[in-house]
Amino acid sequence: GDVWRVQGVAGRPRAGESTLDVGASGTAARFLTAVAALRSGTSIVDGTARLRERPVVELVDALRVLGVDAVIEGVNGCPPVRIHGGAVLGGEVEIDASRSSQYVSALLLVAPFAARPVVVHLRDGRLASRPYVDVTLDVMRDFGAQAAWQTASVLAVEPGGYRARRFAIEPDVSTAAYFFAAAAITGGRVVVEGLAVLEPHDGPLTEFLFDSGDGKLEGFAAVLFVHRSASPLFSYTAHSFSSQEACRQVGH
Numbered sequence: 085g086d087v088w089r090v091q092g093v094a095g096r097p098r099a100g101e102s103t104l105d106v107g108a109s110g111t112a113a114r115f116l117t118a119v120a121a122l123r124s125g126t127s128i129v130d131g132t133a134r135l136r137e138r139p140v141v142e143l144v145d146a147l148r149v150l151g152v153d154a155v156i157e158g159v160n161g162c163p164p165v166r167i168h169g170g171a172v173l174g175g176e177v178e179i180d181a182s183r184s185s186q187y188v189s190a191l192l193l194v195a196p197f198a199a200r201p202v203v204v205h206l207r208d209g210r211l212a213s214r215p216y217v218d219v220t221l222d223v224m225r226d227f228g229a230q231a232a233w234q235t236a237s238v239l240a241v242e243p244g245g246y247r248a249r250r251f252a253i254e255p256d257v258s259t260a261a262y263f264f265a266a267a268a269i270t271g272g273r274v275v276v277e278g279l280a281v282l283e284p285h286d287g288p289l290t291e292f293l294f295d296s297g298d299g300k301l302e303g304f305a306a307v308l309f310v311h312r313s314a315s316p317l318f319s320y321t322a323h324s325f326s327s328q329e330a331c332r333q334v335g336h
Contacts, residue, residue: 095197095245099124106131110138111186113163117143118190120167121152122197128157130164137162142180143187149177150191150202174198174243182210188239189220195241196229202241209237226251265321 097119104120104127106112113129117140120127130136141161144154151173157164172194181188188204188211195202211217221239224231228247234240260276267274 092246092248095122097123101126103128103130106135108132108134110135113138113165114140114143114184114186114190115193117154117165117167118147118194121147121154121169121172122194124170125168127167127169128164129167135163139183140165142183143190146177146179146187146191147172150175150198172198174200174202176203176205178205178207180207180210182208182212185211185213185216188217192217192220192224192231192239192241195231196224196243196245198241198243200243203234204239206237211237262317265317269321
């Protein structure tokens with residue numbers, strides 16, 4: 085496969101003023117808003133008209149609590165966001181992650197460069213798509229960070245940065261799911277290479293697809309709860325079987 089070599093900057097991206105145009109990617113907007121906090125100077129995270137409808141207010145509020153100078157310049161808590169970065173002080177913060185797990189992952193990714201430990205409390209214990217946060221923690225630890233769940237609703241990260249290493253990126257099962265679904269709907273067969281090892285968080289998704297090949301949809305509600313981004317695909321798959329399953333707990 086392709087090999088990418090990344091030259092690190094020890095948690096201190098190049099200083100100066102910069103506008104980061106992320107297009108329509110809400111994921112990039114949320115992660116780069118947090119990364120910009122480490123960068124001396126002013127950063128503006130912006131993008132398309134659609135991006136300006138993607139909320140980041142929960143993340144920005146949490147960054148402020150951790151000592152970051154960040155201001156939302158858009159409407160309804162959406163980009164553009166202006167960040168006057170250079171430091172993340174750290175400390176304890178409560179965040180509403182019921183809308184997106186990306187708020188939590190963004191905080192976690194920059195937390196190893198904070199001046200003191202970062203403790204993240206989930207408001208009301210709610211977290212959308214917890215498997216994605218578990219993936220974030222796994223990769224952080226792979227690169228030497230000390231990050232873990234303290235309780236079912238509290239995460240903690242120690243300062244200390246990351247260590248460089250060679251790293252094999254795991255396959256994206258959510259993307260492969262489209263090919264699996266096609267086989268399930270048509271009653272056919274598909275082979276997707278590179279998925280020999282599946283991570284635990286992929287279990288509900290793959291079990292649902294394998295079961296649906298036999299016309300069974302018992303895993304539908306579970307897979308939508310943990311893989312919300314795949315909800316359109318699985319809703320269509322269920323419809324193809326004339327299922328009466330209901331889509332619940334899918335906020336976006």
